[in-house]
Amino acid sequence: MAGQRLKQGGRIDRRKTLNVRFDGRKLQAHPGDTLASALIASGEMIVARGFKYHRARGVYAAGSEDPNALVHLRTGARHEPNARATTTQVFDGLESFAQNSWPDVRFDASAGIGLLSPFLSAGFYYKTFIGPFKGTRYWMFCESFIRKAAGMGRAVKINDPDNYDKLNAFCDLLVVGGGASGLSAALTAGRAGADVILVDQDFEPGGSLLSQPVGEASDDWLEDVLLELKSLTNVRILTRTTAFGAYDEDVYGLIENVSDHLLAPENDQPRQRYWLVRSKQAVLATGAIERPLVFANNDLPGVMLAGAVQTYVNRFGVLPGQRIVLSSNNNSAAQVALHLARAGADVTLCDARPTLPAELSDPLLAAGVTLLTGKLVIKAIGRRKVNAALIVPVDAAGRATGAAQKVTCDVIGLSGGWSPVVHLWSQRFKKPVFDDNSGSFIPAELGRETVKCAGRMVAAQTLADRIASGVTAAQAALADLSLDAVDTSVPAAPALPFDTGWADDILPVWSVTDAKGKTLGKAFVDIQHDVKLTDIDQAHREGYVSVEHLKRYTTSGMATDQGKTSNIIALARMAELSGKTIPQTGTTTFRPPYTPVAIGALVGHEHGLHFTATRYSPIHDWHLAQGAKMTEAGAWMRPWYYPDGSETLSEAYRREAAHVRQHVGIVDVSTLGKIAVQGPDAAEFLNRVYINGWKSLKSGRLRYGVMLREDGYVMDDGATACLGENDYFMSTTTANAARVLAFAEHLLQTAWKDMKVHVTTVTDQWAAFAVAGPKARDLLQSVVSGADLSREAMPNNHFVNAVINGIPVRIHRMSYSGELAYEVYVASGYAQQVWNALHAAGTPFNLKPYGTEAMGALRIEKGHVAGPEIEGRTTLNDLGLNGFASSKKPFVGSVLRGREVLTEASRPTLVGLELGSAQGAKSGSLIYAKGVAAKGHGEGWVSSTTWSPALGKYIALALVQSGKSRTGEEVQVVNHLENQTLSAKIVSSHFYDPAGERQNA
Amino acid sequence: MLRINCPVCGTRDETEFTYGGDATVVRPAMDETRAQLWLDYVFNRDNPRGPHTEYWHHVQGCRQWLVMERNTLTHEVGECHLAKEAC
Amino acid sequence: MPDIQSPLAAVRTPGRFGASFDAGPGITLSDAPLSGLVQIAGWDGFETAVKPALKTLGFSDAGDFCCSRQSGDATLFRTAPDRVLITGASAGDVLEIAGANAELAVLDLSHARLQINVEGRNAEGLMAQLAPIDFRLNAMPIGSFVQTGIHHIGVLIHRTSATRFELMVPVTFARGLWQFIGLNAAPFGYDVLEAA
Amino acid sequence: MSHYSALSVFLNALKGNQNWQRAWRDPAPKPKYDVVIVGGGGHGLATAYYLAKEHGIRNIAVIEKGWLGGGNTGRNTTIVRSNYMMPGNTMFYERSMKLWENLSQDLNYNVMISQRGQYNLCHSPAQMDAARRRGNIMRANGIDADLFDRAEVKRRLPYLDYSATARFPIHGAIFQSRAGTARHDAVAWGYARGADRLGVDIIQQCEVTGYIWDKGKITGVQTTKGEIRAGKVGLAVAGHTGHLADMAGLRLPIETHALQAYVTEPLKPMVDPVISFGAAHFYISQSDKGGLVLGGDLDGYNSYAQRGGLPIVEHTLASAKALMPSLSRLKLLRHWAGVMDMSMDGSPFITKTSVDGLYLNGGWCYGGFKATPAAGWCFAWTIAKDEPHPDNAEFTLNRFERGYQIDEKGVGPKPNAH
DSSP states (O other): OOOEEOSSOSSSOTTOOEEEEETTEEEEEOTTOBHHHHHHHTTOOOOEEOTTTOOEEOOOOSSTTOSSOEEEESSGGGOEEEEEGGGOBOOTTEEEEEOSOSEETTEEGGGGGGGGGGGGOTTHHHHSSOOSSSSSHHHHHHHHHHHHHOOSBOOOOSOOOOOEEEEEEEEEEEEEOOSHHHHHHHHHHHHTTOOEEEEOSSSSTTGGGGGSOTTSHHHHHHHHHHHHHHHOTTEEEEOSEEEEEEEGGGEEEEEEESSTTSSSOOTTOOSEEEEEEEEEEEEEOOOEEEOOOBOBTTTSTTEEEHHHHHHHHHTTOEESOSEEEEEESSTHHHHHHHHHHHTTOEEEEEESSSOOOHHHHHHHHHTTOEEEETEEEEEEEOSSSOOEEEEEEBOTTSBBOSOOEEEEOSEEEEEOOEEEOOHHHHHHHOOOEEETTTTEEEOOOOOOSSEEEOGGGGTOOSHHHHHHHHHHHHHHHHHHTTOOOOOOOOOOOOOOTTOOOSOTTOOOOOBOBOTTSOOSSOOEEETTTTEEHHHHHHHHHTTOOSHHHHHHHHOTTOSTTTTTTTHHHHHHHHHHHHTOOHHHHOOOOOOSOSSOEEHHHHHTTOSGGGSSOOBOOTTHHHHHHTTOEEEEETTEEEEEEOOOTTOOHHHHHHHHHHHHHHSEEEEEOTTSEEEEEESTTHHHHHHHHBSSOOTTOOTTBEEEEEEEOTTSSEEEEEEEEEEETTEEEEEEOTTTHHHHHHHHHHIIIIIOTTOOOEEEEOTTTEEEEEEESTTHHHHHHHHEESOOOOTTTSOTTEEEEEEETTEEEEEEEOOSSSSSEEEEEEEGGGHHHHHHHHHHHHGGGTEEEOOHHHHHHHHHHHTOOOTTTSSSSOOTTTTTOGGGOOSSSOOTTTTGGGSGGGGOTTSEEEEEEEEOSSSOOOTTOEEEETTSOOOTTOSEEEEEEEEETTTTEEEEEEEEETGGGGTTOEEEEEEGGGTEEEEEEEEOSOOSOTTOTTTTO | OOEEEETTTEEEEGGGOEEEEESSOOOOOTTOOOHHHHHHHHTOBOOOSSEEEEEEEOTTTTOOEEEEEEETTTOOEEEEEEGGGOO | OOOOOOTTTTTOOOEEESOOOTTOOSEEEEEEEOSOEEEEEEOTTHHHHHHHHHHTTTOSSOOOSSBOEEETTEEEEEEETTEEEEESGGGGGHHHHHHTOTTEEEEEOTTTEEEEEEESTTHHHHHHHHSSSOOSTTTSOTTBEEEEEETTEEEEEEEEETTEEEEEEEHHHHHHHHHHHHHHHGGGOEEEOOOO | OOOOSHHHHHHHHHTTTOOOOOSSOOOOOOSEEEEEEEOOSHHHHHHHHHHHHHHOOOOEEEEOSSSTTOSGGGTSOOEEOOOOOSTTTHHHHHHHHHHHHTHHHHHTSOOOOBOOOEEEEEOSHHHHHHHHHHHHHHHHTTOOOEEEEHHHHHHHOTTSOOSTTOSSOOOEEEEETTOEEOOHHHHHHHHHHHHHHTTOEEEOSOOEEEEEEETTEEEEEEETTEEEEEEEEEEEOTTOHHHHHHHTTOOBSEEEEEEEEEEEEEBSSOOOSEEEETTTTEEEEEOTTSEEEEEEEEEEEEOOSSOOOHHHHHHHHHHHHHHOGGGGGSEEEEEEEEEEEEESSSOOEEEEOSSBTEEEEEOOTTOHHHHHHHHHHHHHHHHHHSSOOGGGTTOOSTHHHHTOOOOSSOOOSOGGGO
């Protein structure tokens, strides 16, 4: 027999039938169902296959702890592997598919692997596949098959069409869990005016109350409390929302499933919303998860948690079987038995305890339940689903003490007690403590004020206790919030039959074995990972006794359910084997997330082009309109080159660079870092951060400067202009702008507190264009007013304020290209107008734009260093910049740059290379002396290369050991990776116009 | 997630800040020439397991460098003040 | 002087976007160049030193770190113990007087930032998606401001009404931030206004 | 002690797996050893193993305060590679790679070293140039390396983002085919079993609380299991180096930081090699069980807490989606953190210290796992011979004083940036 839908009962809407499919088969599904309840209602017993042995698996639980019912959900781009049927709310059009099976979950070709299970015991991989062969090939050959067999769901490589929102939230009190205790806490705090967020992972609040029969007194309680909560504007209730992690400083991560209960998100709503909640206080009322008992074949479809059977009957109106055997060691199964009997099932309750008190047994007997005390199920019988249970009398350790009896059944419901959900608490505070009374781990009393726990999570047992603990927790939180609890009279707990909890008289049996302690077949501890009781035993035998070793050696608890139902059992078994108590044996640390979280949800909108913020020059659109190929430079987009027709990069940059040398070019250098350095001590500040002197710089002048890091290596370079006595305008490289600013602020605010200097970024305020080439002056002079740009009036390293088309600009004369060149600074909102004006005026001068590639070619021809040379490991001397360093004053890095290794004469230093070949060298090639084997780290490396239009040959900058002294030497330039060995001559790095006549023109 | 109590801006997420390391190291005076003092400042750290005094820079806020007490074992944050006002 | 060019010229498309609701879109997005933005900074004694300059705009003092001050078309933000920002067309009026004081450093930043306005019944909700700040009215009353990060970029956010926030964003990041704000606004439905 | 092989597994299975013996003994500490290694992670256990195997020193104890491999050995992303450029690093990591390649046979324990290759993606011409320099140095030192252009990367890894909306387009990649992954826990267990078979005492649940001093020399350790004397004491306590050095009066160029790691739910094979993103600190591989293993940046502030925060989780997952947009609907199963000794130049220490009798192995930053075999091998050499092997000659503490910073990234003395 299989499960079936009851004629009445349950919190589902029988009037509507939804189109829901599993492996193409139509399921009987109604609004209010989960995929799991629809599967059971439709008689789908086998919904999955085991990880290792491919044994048939059915629905096992009714919540996120289910280890078995993982399915593929949806098709196409919205396909999702490893979706949990027990927490999937059905919707019209839902398609689901079994995973990890072929050709069909009901007849899986790999099921035969179970025969090999004795050889696949714990640690099997570590002991085999080592092989007689050297190297890794043998293992990798074997591994390729293992990899194919492993894994669970199958991912599709299609982009996710859905959106995810991230929301920053703040509240006084976060209540996690919408069961009786959480609702009571929220109501207590809400009435007191606290700003409350209540979250529940289910699509309906109520927690375990939803598993009570419809019409039970608890329904009225729930209705009253929810009604009042919803009327409180200071209480936000989030359903379908999982608090997946608790983090430092009372920050919680939540995932709200906004649209997962729909075929697809509608009306531009996100699929999920990630809430980042900063909460002053929290009440964790996360409930408890029922523990199974371990026995032979305990993974057969039809074996379920007792509470789950109750949930399916009462909440979903689905009876998972007609003949149900319950196997229990505690009081909580009594209520299950009663409800099942009332729903028409033939119920046998086995209880490990020798006797049950009359107040439990009498009503059960009256309801027609068969009671077998002092007995437990030792084996589930059946091939692909449960047909019968083998029941034995047991002692307090779960060992058989007598003959077995066989009871025909189609469902075996298990209750081995309950495990409080301490995950969130443990994520923050590590180790929970063992509570002997309830036989479970509960949060330790830490005296931490901000997190309170309530309900089953602290092993509160009766409904009244749970409600009271919610109220108490909220009161404590309110006290810490300095709010008064105005009215704590939460509606009184309704009376429920057998409202007993699990703690009283629990007999802590974990597994059921024969008299010698052996199971009568495969008995699984971690059902999802196919870890058997014997694997735990073997791990113990081999000395993997610490909990972490046990977990890692057997993989118990490491599957997608993270051992929610199994960890405690593995621990108990290890304790038993070691002759220790459970707390002595330990507990594993819980890690976030509580349930798996979609990667996209935590990414939000930060993907694709918005992976990180992008920075655009004020004239970005002009570059695009010109057909420029753009390139990333840190956060910036910069024009790389402007292809003329079908030009390649190589063709374009050569043309652009040559054009600058022959005519005039313009390049957008708005990306340069710009920092206002202001204040009476500005000059002294510059004097300290730059290696060269600044005290003598007059207003209207600018100067090239170099900065070191504190450890004496070169950090950055750039020009700084003196705008006025206390006012300087510093420029940095594009890459280092933020770093230089932060460093300057650090020095001023931590070390040089008395200096009167302010540094402020003005990178956004100013756009900048370099106009370079023999006709640069003529062009600029033709378009500016109010300034004399003549050689005499404005030599190099001077600047002048001027006007272009009515717009104020500042024109710096300095050259990076080596040509007569100017930098035009303009307020960024006017940048496009000035750029346009320059182009308009530039027509007679044949003005052309050039990109970063041509800019690089020009600077290499001049031997100017840039990022490839200032690479964090080079010194002033390495880069030929020593001459700038002042010997008269200390500066940042001036002491540590004198260290032994930094001053070795043999260090690689900057040189030029001339390639005699028809091929250019590639940056990153290594340098070796002629005739030397090209081995080891080489005598240097090529840092920057280009075709030099001006010289008509390939040139390069390189750092070569004792470089300067080797001028004229022919060396090998070796690029092993691309099989290129070239010959090059070491020359001065100042390839072109070393005397600087062109830039001084 | 650390929440840092910036004296200017109030309590903010750590994402608005960048970390500046141990704030107990003292930068030698500019004219200090003994390399060992500079080596200690630049490289060597107490690296305590427990209370730590450290720099944070409120880069996306007021751009002030802060000195904050924080426990490196528990991540609990304590006093936070402007680096300029720290002694 | 010509008009200040908006960095959003190529990406701002006026119209209605995102989710549709009977009540109409929950958000209206618009932008405007700053008519003026000046920073005044100082050192010990800043509050005293800056007073005369602020007085010319009608501000009695440098204000506090949480709330803006308003005087005529000028708005004052105390951005750091020794810094203020002033926006508004008249902000530039302080350049001369403050510039004359060696104990102050003044800086015209009027082109450095763009103002993006987030307005509408869902403005608070959208802002909560953008920045790690409690934007609810009791935590961030009208007139208050915060310096924080949106998409990891430093911005200043000023609340000017229950349903309006004015964001000062760096102009070179404005384009990307505008698009990013649009993505976040889609679930509320939003209107984009013509350029100011 | 039983030899592991397919045959032994078969025979044991026939007997119901009842006859397996302990992988290593659980001895009480002796009063005195020739060498005491503090730290029962991969490095400490490997050191003991090589001291016994290569140098004939067998009177050794490895002292572990918790459980073997419970530190970073059990918390890393299991990547093994030897793509280092700086003199001082290159040959050290290549020694490690060579030891890895035969480690399973050497230890008679399958550590599952799987050389499925590693791609370091480049997202700009400048990154391609830097990759070329690195690759050329590798090749010139006998280490395999290949440089691939965008088309070749796309052919090999078609599932990455090559679309127009990729924020940082892929320009190419440097590839080391011998790189790959290993089974991290097995490395600790394999070395433990190997060392134990050579007579090394492995003592778990034993915390060092101080040193025994004799005239300025360290002659043993005080522990929660009593005093243990030693001829030499070696520290291999990644993440806690500062703490144990502090007890010896040493102030080190190290900060301790938390580094998070992440794993997704198990999936059928989709990512075969290790892939490193070049536009942010992020890398991905897939374990044999099927989980995608992700690594990212440090949380960024000093921490001994072995847990991380959401900002870096968000950043790492954003990097994952940027690299492979189809990961979006897959689910993160677990994230955790290890504590790293972040040194001031990003490179480690294997060295004698200024304290007589005390030897240091630390400062591993992110590099500790892949270094395990060579770190043990070189540390054993250094302890046995009182001088470094040429492969760890630069891993000294005084290199900062000399100015020899082994800075693979060129970021300078900023521990959270390496």
